[in-house]
Amino acid sequence: MSAMAHLHSEDMESRPREAVSSKTHTGSLIATLPTKEGWSTPLVFYNNCWIRPHSLKDVMAVQDMLKLRPDDIILAAHPKCGTTWLKALVFTILNRSRYTFTDHPLLTVRPHQLVPFIALRPGDLDRAEALPSPRLLSTHLPLPLLPPAVSTLGCRIVCVCREPKDAFLSRWHFEKKLHQGISLGTDEAFAMFSEGCSPYGPFWDRYLEYWKESLARPREVMFLRYEEMVSDTPNVIRKLASFLGVPFTREEESGGVVDQVADLCGFTSLSNVDANRADRVEVEHAGAKLVFNPSSLFRKGEVGDWVNHMSKDMAARMDQLVAEKFKGSGLTF
Numbered sequence: 001m002s003a004m005a006h007l008h009s010e011d012m013e014s015r016p017r018e019a020v021s022s023k024t025h026t027g028s029l030i031a032t033l034p035t036k037e038g039w040s041t042p043l044v045f046y047n048n049c050w051i052r053p054h055s056l057k058d059v060m061a062v063q064d065m066l067k068l069r070p071d072d073i074i075l076a077a078h079p080k081c082g083t084t085w086l087k088a089l090v091f092t093i094l095n096r097s098r099y100t101f102t103d104h105p106l107l108t109v110r111p112h113q114l115v116p117f118i119a120l121r122p123g124d125l126d127r128a129e130a131l132p133s134p135r136l137l138s139t140h141l142p143l144p145l146l147p148p149a150v151s152t153l154g155c156r157i158v159c160v161c162r163e164p165k166d167a168f169l170s171r172w173h174f175e176k177k178l179h180q181g182i183s184l185g186t187d188e189a190f191a192m193f194s195e196g197c198s199p200y201g202p203f204w205d206r207y208l209e210y211w212k213e214s215l216a217r218p219r220e221v222m223f224l225r226y227e228e229m230v231s232d233t234p235n236v237i238r239k240l241a242s243f244l245g246v247p248f249t250r251e252e253e254s255g256g257v258v259d260q261v262a263d264l265c266g267f268t269s270l271s272n273v274d275a276n277r278a279d280r281v282e283v284e285h286a287g288a289k290l291v292f293n294p295s296s297l298f299r300k301g302e303v304g305d306w307v308n309h310m311s312k313d314m315a316a317r318m319d320q321l322v323a324e325k326f327k328g329s330g331l332t333f
């Protein structure tokens, strides 16, 4: 890691991990992997997933070293599909007896600080180990790259995905804002995304892996779409609370707690919190200064913004691709 690195939200505050398993000789491994340039850093194709090379060591460490616990809750979201929002919602639902809505951590602290990533911030594995149970963790990793115990221990997973045209646009804007170095125009970025080459892509495999798991194990895996979170936030909040084993009581319902959760975690509220408005935050870690941009996680928060940026032809091509990829799965947009 360079002394001053610009980071994506998915690798915010990242730092080198000193101790990883002997399997992770990533330098020589990376040299053998398919590589593509175009996004603001190159991507390597590892186990059917496009990953930033500097994350590979930590991605591999998760499978080898993350010790899952049966009561872990994992928020698994493909990038730009609503991770930040989901973190805020689930944190608030789970901790609603602990904090008042007027003096809440989300009013001063970024959602990413309250719910640690696994695999992206190298120190997170150590931090996750030190967290008391039940743990609330998050990841952009594909299901097959999580430890196999995730499917047998009883951990609960909440996955969120998003209509692919909007997910693509959100990604493109994010990279433009955060990394002036992105060399792709919308057309080229769109072509790469459509070939499956975007961070953690192919998106269709990521969506389908979690979708199928949610069908097979509905009590343990919940699948959400960003669009339903926008169109019916209160009901999504209720569904989340029930799924997590903490349904709202009658008193909470009549006291308006569901709406309070929705308001606190809504785009308007979160995007106006100072911690989330910052354009540039520097973190000193392990001798390296790391830079990221919290405000880049709050752009518009709308459904259908693709219409303002994509041609009809591009949209039709993406719709056709989506129809082909998800055919027969029951997953539709």
Ligand code: PAP
Binding pocket: 009, 010, 077, 078, 079, 080, 081, 082, 083, 084, 085, 166, 169, 170, 171, 173, 265, 266, 267, 268, 270, 297, 298, 299, 300, 301, 302, 305
């Ligand atoms: P990440 O993958 O980098 O963590 P993620 O939070 O998943 O990003 O997605 C960012 C998108 O969620 C942005 O969408 P946009 O570019 O289309 O605007 C962001 O605006 C949106 N978003 C963030 N917080 C909220 C929220 N509270 N409510 C609705 N949308 C939100």
